[in-house]
Amino acid sequence: MDLIPSFSIETWVLLATSLVLLYLYGTYSHGVFKKLGIPGPKPLPFFGNILAYQKGIWDFDKECFKKYGKVWGFYDGGRPVLAILDPDMIKTVLVKECYSTFTNRRIFGPVGVMKNAITLAEDEQWKRIRILLSPSFTSGKLKEMFPIIGQYGDVLLRNLRKEAEKGKPVTMKDIFGPYSMDVITSTSFGVNVDSLNNPQDPFVKNGRKLLRFDFLDPLLIVSSMWTIFRCTHEAPGGV
Incomplete structure (x- = not known):
């Protein structure tokens, strides 16, 4: 029994051509950073570097920073993404040209x-x-928020002191996450949740569920596949 199908030469040529075209279609934008001389991890056809997120986005970024320095390029599917850690470049993107170029x-x-x-x-x-x-x-309305931010800042410091007295490692996300939630709910909605001292509050519990990030979540997988195919159809110039 032959393991290789006995196709005609024309069929083999058509199959090989289709595979080559499919590969080119899935990688057509993956040469953007190479042309610009920007280093970065090697992308996979169609997926780009999305599969590397399985190790965690933060770990992926730290690994790239150690390997490529303050500037590197990677791909969300077919969409080129430029990562920068240089303070001057970040200021240019977020301040100087934020409202004209990087909207x-x-x-x-x-x-x-x-x-x-x-x-x-x-x-x-x-x-x-x-x-x-x-x-x-406006500056006036932002000034009105300062007392609220300061109030929760004091609560934050008290909680940090309590944790420091225990002499054990502390997960900063568990401390600053509730602080951020308290500031946002108080300044935006006028609601005093006090999630720092009341972690079992329904608002806090549901907020954590909303922000929980699981790479095996079916909804996230579907969204990722949508991102892959959407990005594959985008022009490679949209970095």
């Missing part, structure tokens, strides 16, 4: 109606929403 943000999955959120809107839509929201963040 769009990275999208990880289907967004639906959330495409109009300030963190997901793009180009002119983003600028329109920013103009509407700017009055809510």
